[in-house]
Amino acid sequence: MELAPIVLFVYNRLWHTQKTIEALQKNELASKSELFIYADGAKSKKSNTQVSQVRDYIQEVGGFKKVTIIERNENWGLANSIIDGVTEIVNKYGCVIVLEDDLVVGEYFLKFMNNSLNYYEDKKDVWHISGWNYPISLETSKDVYFYRVMDCWGWATWSDRWKNFEKNTGFLINSMSSEDIDRFNLDGFTDLWRQVKLNKSGRIDTWAIFWYATIFNHNGLCLNPVKSYVMNIGNDGTGVHCAKSSQYGDITLNSNKESVFERDIIENDLIVSQVKKFFKDTKRSLFVRIIGRLYSLIIKKIL
Numbered sequence: 001m002e003l004a005p006i007v008l009f010v011y012n013r014l015w016h017t018q019k020t021i022e023a024l025q026k027n028e029l030a031s032k033s034e035l036f037i038y039a040d041g042a043k044s045k046k047s048n049t050q051v052s053q054v055r056d057y058i059q060e061v062g063g064f065k066k067v068t069i070i071e072r073n074e075n076w077g078l079a080n081s082i083i084d085g086v087t088e089i090v091n092k093y094g095c096v097i098v099l100e101d102d103l104v105v106g107e108y109f110l111k112f113m114n115n116s117l118n119y120y121e122d123k124k125d126v127w128h129i130s131g132w133n134y135p136i137s138l139e140t141s142k143d144v145y146f147y148r149v150m151d152c153w154g155w156a157t158w159s160d161r162w163k164n165f166e167k168n169t170g171f172l173i174n175s176m177s178s179e180d181i182d183r184f185n186l187d188g189f190t191d192l193w194r195q196v197k198l199n200k201s202g203r204i205d206t207w208a209i210f211w212y213a214t215i216f217n218h219n220g221l222c223l224n225p226v227k228s229y230v231m232n233i234g235n236d237g238t239g240v241h242c243a244k245s246s247q248y249g250d251i252t253l254n255s256n257k258e259s260v261f262e263r264d265i266i267e268n269d270l271i272v273s274q275v276k277k278f279f280k281d282t283k284r285s286l287f288v289r290i291i292g293r294l295y296s297l298i299i300k301k302i303l
Contacts, residue, residue, distance in 0.1 A: 102234025
C-alpha cells in the first residue's frame with residue numbers, strides 16, 4: 001500500500017508545533033511517509049520572532065521518509081494556506097492526510113488514516129476521513145461510524161472528492177433551503193450555519209465549513225473513529241478562530257492498531273443520537289455557566 005503524504009500547517013506556535021511533530025514521529029509509518037510543512041508568513045512585526053522560531057525548528061525535523069518545507073513569503077492566513085496546500089499535494093498524490101500545528105496524534109493515527117483511505121478509496125459516497133472524535137464514551141462495539149458532519153482535527157481525503165471543493169458563500173446561502181439548513185445543523189442540535197453567515201459578513205475567514213458544505217451538498221459521508229486518534233491542544237486561546245476552552249479537554253488516545261471498517265455506508269443513527277446528546281448537554285452546561293457568572297456579578301453589585 002502506497003502511503004498518503006502528510007501535510008502540516010504551522011505558523012507561530014513553537015511549543016504546539018513541537019508537540020504535534022513529536023507525536024507524529026512516534027507513528028510506526030512516519031519513517032515511510034512524506035511530510036510537507038507549510039509555514040505561513042508573519043502577519044505583523046510583532047509575530048516575526050515567533051514565526052522565525054517555528055521556522056528554525058522545522059528545518060531540523062527528521063524521522064520521515066522525506067520532509068519538504070514550503071515557507072510563505074507573506075501571511076496567507078490559515079484558510080488560504082490550507083486550501084492552496086491541500087489542493088497542491090492532493091492533486092499530485094491522489095490523496096492526503098492533513099494536520100494543523102495544535103494536534104497531538106496517537107501512535108496508530110497514520111495507520112488508521114492510511115487504512116481508511118485504502119479501504120474506502122472506491123466507495124464514492126465516502127468523502128472524508130477523520131482521525132478525531134468527540135470526547136464521549138459511545139455505547140457501541142463498533143470501531144468506526146459514518147456521520148454527515150465533517151470534523152477537521154486530523155483528516156484525510158482523495159483528489160476526486162477535493163476537486164469539488166468550493167468556497168462560494170453567496171451561492172451557498174442562496175441555494176440552501178430552511179430544511180437543508182436544519183439538517184446541516186445536525187437537525188438543530190448545532191449551529192454550524194452560523195459560520196457560513198460569519199464568513200459572509202467578513203467577521204471570520206475560514207475554510208472547513210465550506211468543505212463540510214461541499215460534502216453535504218453532494219450527499220457525502222464522513223468516517224469517524226469511535227475513539228479519537230487525535231487530541232487538540234490548541235484550545236488555549238492561541239489559535240486562529242479558536243477561543244480558550246476546556247470543553248474537549250484531555251483525552252486518552254485510541255490505541256487500536258487495527259480497525260474493523262463498516263461495509264454499509266450509511267449514517268449511524270444510534271451513534272449520531274449520542275453525539276446529538278453531547279451537543280445538547282454541552283449547550284445546557286454553557287447556559288448554566290453563563291447564568292452562574294451573571295448571578296455572581298449581580299450579587300457582587302448588591303453587596
